Amino acid sequence: MNWSHFFALTATHQWGSIFPEICLVVLALSLLIIDVLGGRRIDRRLVARVAITGQLLLVLVAFTALIGTDDRLDRETFSGMLVHSQFGQIMRFFFLVSSVLVTYLGGIFLKKNPLPGTEFHAIWLLVTAALMLLAQSNHFVMLFVALETVTVGFYVLVSYNRNLSNGLAAGLKYLILGGVSTAILLMGIALLYGIAESSGLENSARNALKFDELGKFLEFNSDNSIARTGVLLVVAGIAFKIGAVPFQIWIPDVYQGAPTPVTAALAVSSKAGGFAVLVALVSGPFRPMADLLVPVLSAIAMATILFGNIAALTMRNVKRLMGLSGVSHAGYLLIGVVAMFAIPEARNAIVFYLVTYLLATFSVFGVMAHVSEGGRDDIQPIDVYRNLSRENPFLGGVLALGLASLAGIPPLAGFVGKFLLFYAAFKAQLYGLLGVAVIGVVLSIYYYFGWIKEATFRDWKLSRLEDEPSPRPKVWPELGLAGKIILGGLALLILLLGLYPGPLSSLSQY
Template structure:
């Protein structure tokens, strides 16, 4: 065979393979271009002194363009899914409905984060090209994590995502809180990586492979080895840290409070969605045969997570800490859907992750626009008092997000909880469904506290010396908040299309496990 023929053959092989990771490829290219463009800008003396790092001009636009193109690539993947679905890169990457749906969620979360962060970055002096580069690299990690079909790939995706987010958490390095958050996130994140890698080693040692589908077929017969169960337990701990399940949640409130607010929103949505994607794929697909062993463990974690998250959130006055505990509680609801262990439950996870991403990015978006120059202004009792009168539209948006997080119809949060509860009841976990409802009732207290502060108190009576809070609403941030409001209400009022998409995506997950003999 001539070299040309070999090249052609390579090309024929690589085209669909590149298609499988197209969103990640686009994000990588734009992440590198973002950094290179900064070099050009440095040459044209825009910093305080020539050649010195200063505010970037091109980076946010390049990052947003790249993410928008990546989202287009996801849509293209979705449309061509029937022809292209399968395993790529020697079984490292799975292109199925599950992967494409959640890639869409994480890329959308990245795009919304970028829209929200531009004004904030200028006010807080973090608008460096590295900042945007790291957001894109974290998104690359998320996409790879969502598409991973091998434990090696799960590990790499997790780490590319986590290491980027450690840096982003500490990006306001002159602020003690930011560094403290980064330190806690790094120490506990790396600690959980240790458990995760050791868990992979145990699974590899007992099954002799790290391929997710192959592990599934090898453990399907015979009683599980003790070492395998130890490995599965270590993986539960590793994932538990990453998606902040009680009792592995200690880091999350401090990290969420310390990180720059747009990054907090990014962590609460993108990182959590990607973590859950791998969690669901590994447990519901690969370790399906061990369901009798892991379902009781996750049952306990779900109960603890829902109760501790919601009860701890009641005491919070800082909106970022409140949303941190709220995100812990929502992780608990998602684990309920996993415990249900049926197709409806898995579809509910997908629908809920999309809904949760929209409402949480929106709520953090409001917090971002309220943060002034230097000060974050996140106190619910002081900074949100009277917001309904000083910023009526923004307050209305915040009220929509709070109602949706509580689970009030006609919002996406209600439909999501409805599907999770149906799945749990179908599976016979009635006590768990009841606990979920109780947890939601508790959550109404602290979500509605924000609404009460906005509409039923005035800034003067709340003892705020800074006067009413004003929003820094640029065109980009307004677009992001408007888009999330539309998404929350749209997914709530017309849930049919979305749940059909989620159900279709889950069928792909089932075939991925059943493909091998």
């Protein structure tokens, strides 16, 4: 084969278009090199600092790119593997911001636990790069490889605290169940590929793994039973990633056993990755399957909202509580996905909800990472937070704002997110789903405010008996300047987006 033929085949490989992803991989590799060259002489925190600085630079670059690149959008690169759309750009930025916050939480975690840190930061950077590619994938091969890179990274990160038997058990559970879900997803992709390229059918596709060609095939063959099975299996594989019923069974144990920053990453980045894929599929190739997917996704959404909220009611471990409440948030987001079949603009509501979910979840996990003790990261009972607000008003305030935003209390960002989602569902006439969602929100107020009550009002009216010894005063952690800026910034953004949601909702309008 001569070179001109090779260049013709690779003409669409525009490596500049995935500049942020390449930078992340290079950053991860340089962290490893710093570790190898420096050995024991270097400060343990140097690696974390380099990781955060590099990512902050990337966030700046990506933000300037996000504001002004309309001419470079809506084109395919890498022979159709990737598509660059506004939605993909926003999700890329989302994953980058989430990555910076997880790296920051990881630094706190590693300070308290005697574990090597370089591998954590390097693996997390690589996982973020894969997530960013996942959000832009336009081809099932790309989607599968990116999703597997993310999942394999999470297998390692979940069991990162290998001195903890619960952490290893969580990693093993995630490995086995993740393997099963990958097999289901792959079976679905294989069925779709096989049926869409079989020349015995009309309108068979030539390159069925590409999203748009598969969509064209499904438009004409939406009642083919093999195609329907394939679509269902693919959706089931993604449902595992977002933690929707009946694939939510891994969530409490894995969330509890994983290190706190990894739990935050699972709750935000992994879930958002699943939704990015689901939104791309539903707005693209699976759109003709509405008669199948609308009832199925509606049933999943209802079961997910009810299960997540009811199961979270009795949880006393805050990591399990956040996991199960995250299940219910996946349910609310699924309502938006169902609404997308009727009104495609529901995608904006999903993006806005994901952003508010990121802000609120990271402010809660930020407080959790500071309050948790070193060593037993898996045991974080709600009692630890007793009187947090009175003795450390800053941490208590951030926690209360984050939890209230997750519950959807009016002046905060979470309320606007829920309002936009429910409004989209109302316009799509999904009244049954709306009813279930409202019940779910009411239930969620109980456990979110139970936590706030524990932190704020616990000893309000309980007069202590005379002979009872007063509990030893708890030493709350000292926040550094970076911690104050990050947590305060998150809380401020929650308030600002609640009062003035304009800038973000205009950003996601297209």
